[in-house]
Amino acid sequence: MRNRHRKAGDELRVSVTRSDAAAADEFTVPRIRPMMVLDALLAIQRTHDPAIGFRYSCRVGMCGTCTVRVDGRSVLACQTEIPERAEHIRIDPLAGLPVVRDLVVDTAPFWQAWKSITPYLVPDEDAAGMDATPAVIKPDSAERERIDPSLDCIGCAACFSSCGIASARRDFIGPAALNRAMVLVADSRDTAAAHRLDVVATDSGVDRCHYIYGCSAACPKGLDPAQAIRRLRKWRFDESR
Amino acid sequence: MTVPQFLFFCAFSVVALAIIAFGVLVVRTAQVDDGGPFVSRALLARLAKPGSERAELQRWAFYLHRISGVALFAFLCLHVGDVSLFVFSRELYDEVHQVYGSTAMRIGEVGLLFGLLFHAFNGIRLVAVDVADLGLVASTRALYGVVAATVLCGGVGTVYIMAPVIG
Numbered sequence: 001m002r003n004r005h006r007k008a009g010d011e012l013r014v015s016v017t018r019s020d021a022a023a024a025d026e027f028t029v030p031r032i033r034p035m036m037v038l039d040a041l042l043a044i045q046r047t048h049d050p051a052i053g054f055r056y057s058c059r060v061g062m063c064g065t066c067t068v069r070v071d072g073r074s075v076l077a078c079q080t081e082i083p084e085r086a087e088h089i090r091i092d093p094l095a096g097l098p099v100v101r102d103l104v105v106d107t108a109p110f111w112q113a114w115k116s117i118t119p120y121l122v123p124d125e126d127a128a129g130m131d132a133t134p135a136v137i138k139p140d141s142a143e144r145e146r147i148d149p150s151l152d153c154i155g156c157a158a159c160f161s162s163c164g165i166a167s168a169r170r171d172f173i174g175p176a177a178l179n180r181a182m183v184l185v186a187d188s189r190d191t192a193a194a195h196r197l198d199v200v201a202t203d204s205g206v207d208r209c210h211y212i213y214g215c216s217a218a219c220p221k222g223l224d225p226a227q228a229i230r231r232l233r234k235w236r237f238d239e240s241r
Numbered sequence: 242m243t244v245p246q247f248l249f250f251c252a253f254s255v256v257a258l259a260i261i262a263f264g265v266l267v268v269r270t271a272q273v274d275d276g277g278p279f280v281s282r283a284l285l286a287r288l289a290k291p292g293s294e295r296a297e298l299q300r301w302a303f304y305l306h307r308i309s310g311v312a313l314f315a316f317l318c319l320h321v322g323d324v325s326l327f328v329f330s331r332e333l334y335d336e337v338h339q340v341y342g343s344t345a346m347r348i349g350e351v352g353l354l355f356g357l358l359f360h361a362f363n364g365i366r367l368v369a370v371d372v373a374d375l376g377l378v379a380s381t382r383a384l385y386g387v388v389a390a391t392v393l394c395g396g397v398g399t400v401y402i403m404a405p406v407i408g
Binding site: 073095164167216224 | 270271273274284286287293294296297299300302303306367370371374376377380381
């Protein structure tokens with residue numbers, strides 16, 4: 001268990017973007033060390049304003065629910081430690097998604113983009129069903145090495161918010177969906193690769209990426225969606241992938 | 242300054258103001274939409290850290306690429322206009338092009354040179370990201386090279402452009 005202690009008189013100033021212009025947006029909360037961004041939000045809710053709106057669930061970086069922008073950077077509130085010397089932080093809702101209230105956003109555009117690339121494995125008909133032999137990708141195969149590092153997406157939308165194209169609502173499928181598309185296109189068991197490559201080749205697809213690298217820098221799981229986009233760009237023209 | 246020269250200078254000023262306005266629009270829109278570019282101590286602290294945090298520089302490269310692209314296009318339109326004066330009158334063409342020798346225009350040309358160099362070098366970097374499959378760290382390093390090449394070539398060009406008026 002973490003040893004949390006509070007220094008006497010130590011406080012943190014937190015600015016929160018509120019959807020109600022009349023609501024308080026500056027708070028001072030007691031500083032604990034270590035202190036996560038979610039700790040600060042919970043302290044505000046507990047001691048200042050129970051009506052402040054934000055989401056969280058698992059608190060261990062698995063559910064992707066608590067994503068917010070801290071000083072402009074899209075992060076998981078539960079996993080982001082407030083720097084030791086910080087006296088003030090600013091918390092905003094995710095960029096590029098409609099705000100429902102305060103820090104709560106409607107993630108529908110993110111999931112619509114996700115849906116557009118058929119985000120599940122489409123097996124061959126003969127390989128499906130209870131009697132079929134399970135298809136295996138060997139752990140040491142090149143295919144597995146290509147797929148594995150891109151598998152852990154939790155759908156937190158930090159990459160979407162950090163992308164200068166997707167967050168500006170410029171009709172872009174976005175890094176997370178394209179990363180998922182790359183994983184499935186690379187999977188030899190899947191039969192919908194041609195369809196996915198058609199989707200990623202549209203005007204909303206990979207050519208919208210300007211390589212800002214906000215996605216790869218922001219991903220809390222350490223994935224590299226920009227690399228997935230680079231691969232998809234090549235695979236469009238390479239049948240031997 | 243003659244009337245045609247004054248009109249050309251006004252047109253150049255309008256183009257310069259439009260470029261500045263577009264730059265402000267890009268940055269202000271980015272502050273609302275992108276979430277990254279708050280010019281703050283927090284951002285500077287991030288850029289001071291090695292590794293993935295410095296990838297944030299590429300966001301600013303993206304903005305600068307857009308602004309320099311629009312600037313080059315806007316100036317090109319103006320330049321096509323002033324060069325086409327030759328069709329109407331050789332004297333008028335010479336008269337208007339004397340404005341390019343003024344100090345104010347030379348300062349504008351220096352800005353244009355830096356914009357052109359950055360846009361060109363950064364464009365090559367973006368092609369290299371695709372062709373050479375540059376990842377986050379490598380492309381950030383390539384951006385350092387873009388900035389260095391822009392400053393170096395721009396510095397040399399500045400000396401040539403400003404030398405006649407500086408002495």
